[in-house]
Amino acid sequence: MATTAHHLNRRGAARRLLLALLSASLLGLPGMRAMPHVDPELLEGRVPTKAELSPSVEAAFLRESYRPGNVATLRIFNSARGITMRLFHAGPETVSTHGRNEMQGVPVTGSRSIGASRGHRLVQVPVGDWPSGLYFARLAAADGRVGFAPFVVRPRRLGEHRVAIVLPTLTWQAYNLRDDNGDGQGDSWYASWNIHTVRLGRPFLNRGVPYNFRNYDLPFLEWLARTGKDVDVLSDSDLEAARSGRALARAYELVVFPGHHEYVTTREYDVVTGYRNLGGHLMFLSANNFFWQVVRHGRTIERTKQWRDLGRPEAALIGVQYRGNDNGTHRGAWIVRRSKADSWVFANTKLGPGSELSNAGIEIDKTSPASPKGTQVLAEIPNLFGPGFTAQMTYYETPAGAKVFAAGAFTLAGSVREPTVATVLQNVWDRMTADGKRTLAARPAAAPVEAFFARRSYAPGAAARLVVLGRASDLTVQLYRAGHGGEGPMEGRQVGGTLHAAAPSRLTLPLGDWPSGLYYARLSASGRSGYAPFVLRPRRLGEHRVAIVLPTNTWQAYNFRDDNGDGSADTWYASPAKTSVLLARPFEGDGTPPHYHGYDRGFMRWLALHGKQADFLSDDDLDAVARGDRLARAYDLVVFSGHHEYVTTHEYDLVERYRDLGGNLAFLSADNFFYRVVRHGDRIFREGRWRDLGRPEASLVGIQYVDWNHDTYKNKPYTVIGARRAPWLFRGTGFADGDSFGGYGIEIDARTAASPRGTRVLCRIPDAFGPGKSAEMTYYETPRGAKVFAAGVMNFGGSALWPGVSEMIANIWNELSRP
Known part of the structure; x- marks a missing residue:
């Protein structure tokens, strides 16, 4: 540094x-x-202390959280020799943490030698079948330097336990004054007024320990372990990923924000507000929560405005809102006030009106006109920073049954080692998790109904066989066509009737004479639901002049479901020991294919909204076509709409021959035709990269895989540089050379020496993932008249509804589907 x-x-x-x-x-x-x-x-220029700048092995995990069985990726940012690594669970330890720049925990792995780092080395770290919680890697170098890298192990699904603990992972990074660009000041708005964004996935100062972790967060984690509480621990990203406040309410009866949760996205604010509105209980154990709105841009957050200035004062949710900060110059005890709730909040403490509780300050909250009606002041630290600057501990209930507690100062969670504070927290915890009249939030979490179709595609009129796993009495099954708006995560329109079954394990569903497309079954049983997709192929090839091939092999490769119950997902992405992937199985979670929302949904909706008809094929259907000549007779255009990373030799041969005969191709994602897979029964085995087999994908696609963003680089806009080279593509968009659009990345492609002669670059993201790693959108034509378009970024098809992009996709369709 x-x-x-x-x-x-x-x-x-x-x-x-x-x-x-x-x-x-x-x-x-x-x-x-x-x-x-x-x-x-x-104020400009908070300066790291000497202790914060202690030499260390600087490392960070690329994501804020991982599921059990995932393979986490750790980045080491500086050089070191003889590095050893060991993983720990923070909280259950009995050893005291004495310094701000150290972490203690219970080891969950042995010590592993990972050798040397010359800077920016990536290390794959398997996550075991561990309880949800905060974990960290401890890295030690041969020269004595030590570094820590924390990460959250989230539950496999929301609601594994009835209480969620949300750690302030965005706020931790906002206070991270690490100087990444070497300009002499920390890369945070706390270092300079001129900085408005903060990059995520950075090592923390203090040898990798989050700012004030020892004082604000650790005591509460220790209390959870000491009192035997089983909870789901979430990061800000996990909270943001919750489908809705209703989904959160079905999963949890209580959500706790123990630390300093100053920075939240609009999505987080909406989800937590919706949860509260449906009767979900909340505990805020620090102060200055939900104060700033931040906007995610890939792997950065941008601080925009205070929520109160956006018409959403935090007091309306929390009960109190930020009042002031004196950097800890003044501290004082909470003075208990008389309230309707004081009898149970302070039970078994000998505290009554006028009694003193603990010692707090630093930042304080107070009620405001926006506080919900009936908000009770439980305790105060009067005039702590001067007249009117009073910290207030509050509690309120809503007509829907929500109970909301707020500490009002830094920090009740950090003081939980004091017996009286521990009793108060236990009283509030018990009140919010007690049995009795249960709200929507307190209903038991519902596991999805898991099911899959025995085949990945069927012809119209066929009898489809649906396999239902586990117990599902009184099952209801309905079929939908994806992309046409309405029910379920794949936004389908119902086709056919509704089937009721008592306790099935295998069902036979008659399919109608419906248009070719992506369909799915929605299964419901006793308040649970799940989805099972399948492709309805054409009765014969060439019913329409355009074919859309869905990435059914790749969907299963990224399916992190644990089929054999060994605690590890059954895909090679979870462990190098996994050499094959089962094709006949449900998708993890609710049954939606992995990354469908980001990569596939937009294009599926675009097709429906524009009335486009096409033949939909699975990888199995493409593999079943005898020769490229047959494909060329059937279709003017074949579209690979999603992430088509895994293909068989026959698929590669077939598409290459189709192109050589003049067939047109459109690749709307990136990292296509990268790995060869071999199918044996219901499994595919990954055999090697096509480029290593002498058949680089660029020779067919025009570009080939360069890199993925390692969860570090944010999405960036494409810049048009070839409007004159392919004017048809930009017709009606208003785009000209030099204009930018969209926000792309995730995985990127670019030209190589193997790209066909005459391959033109139409758009570029220069240095998208660092120097020399640019994304390129390309187009080429062959002497036989084939036209081949490649997007070069993962989520181009997913952005099909965006202004300008929608017109580009229409132009691709019209230009390439002409005979």
Whole structure:
């Protein structure tokens, strides 16, 4: 790291003056106007301490959380020799943590030697079948340097336990003053007013320990372990991924925010508000929560506005809102006030009105006119930062039955080692998790109904066999056509009737004379539901002049379902020991194919909205075509709409021959035709990369896989550079050379020496994933008249409904589907 305290202190005098003025304002000194919304730490130039800059093995996991059985990716950012790594579970340990730059835990793996790093090395780390919680890697180098890299192990599905603990992973990064670009100041808005974004996935200072983790977060994790509480631990990303407040309410009766949860996205705010509105209980054990709106841009967050300035004051949700901060200069005890709830909140503590509880301050919250009607003040720290700057601990209930508790100061969770505080927290916990009249939030979590079709495609009029796993009494089954709006995660329109079955394991479903497309069964049983997709192929090839091949092999390769119950997902992405993938099985979760929403949904909706008719094929159907000549007679255009990474030799041969005969191709994603797979029965085996077999995919697609973003690089817009080379593509879009559109990445492709002669680059994302790693959208034609378009980014088809992109996809369809 290039950061030094000297470099960061060059404007110290001006900063100290501003801080003094602000402190005077906060404390209400004569002649000064109060500025209750200003945070002193927002003043330019908070400087890392010498301890924060301690030399270490700098490392971070690429994602905030992983499921049990996942393979996590750890990035080591600096050079070190003789590195050993061991993983730990934070919280259950009995060893005390004495420093801000250390983490203690219970080891969950042995020590593993991973050798040397020259900087930016990636290490694959298998995640075991461990309880949900906060974990960390401890890395030790031969020269004595030590580093820590925390990550969350989330539950396999929401609602494995009835209480969720949300850790403030975005706020941790907002306070991370690591200097990534070497300009002499931390890369956070806490270091400079000129910084508006923060990059995620960075190593923390303090040898990798999140800011104030020892004081704000660790005591609560220890309390959970010490009191034997089984909980689901979530990151901000996991909370953001919840389908809705209703989904969260079905999963949990209580959601706890134990730490400093200052920065949240609109999605998080909406989900938690919806959860509360449906009767879900909330505990906020710190202060200054849900204060700033942040917007994710790939792997960065941008701070935009305070929620109160967006018309959504945090007090309306929490009961209190941020009032002030004096950086810990003044601290005081909560004074218990008389309230309707004091009899149970302070039960078994000997506390009553006027009694003192613990010691707190630093940042404080207070009720406001936006606080819900009936909000009770349980305790106060009066005038802590001056007249009117009072911290308030509150509680309220809603007509829907929600119970919301807020500590109002830093930090009740951090003080839980005090017996009286522990009793108060236990009282509130018990009140919010008690049996009795249950709201929607307290209903037992419903596991999905798991099912799959025995074949991946059927012809119209066929009898489809549906296999249902587990117990599912009083089952209801309905069939839908995906992409046509309406029911389920694949937005389908119902076709046919409804089937009722008592306790089936195998059902036979008659299929109608329906258009070729992607269909799915929706299964419902006792409040549970699940989905099982299948392809309805044409009765014969060439019913329409365009074929759309869905990536059914790749969907299963990315299916992280644990089929054999060994605690590890049954895919080679979970473990190198897994050499094959089972094709006949449900998809993990609710049954939706992996990445469908990002890569496939947009194009499926575009087809329906524009009335486009095509023959839909699975990988099995393409594999069943005898020769490329037959494909060429049937279709003017074959579209690979999604991520088509895994293909058999026959598929590769077939499509290549089709192209050589003048057949047109469109690849709307990236990383296509990358691996060869061999099918044996209901399994596919990954055999090797096509480029290593002497058949680089660029020779067919025009471009080939370059890299994935390692969860580090945010999506970036494409820039048009070839509008004159293919004017048909940009017709009606308004795009000209130099214009930018969209936001793309995830995995990217670019030209190579194997690209066909005359391959033209139409759009580019320069250095999308670092120097020399650009994404390229291309087009080429062959002497036999074939036209081949390739998007070069993973989610181009997924963005089919975006303005401009919708017109581009229409142009591709019209240009390439002409005989």
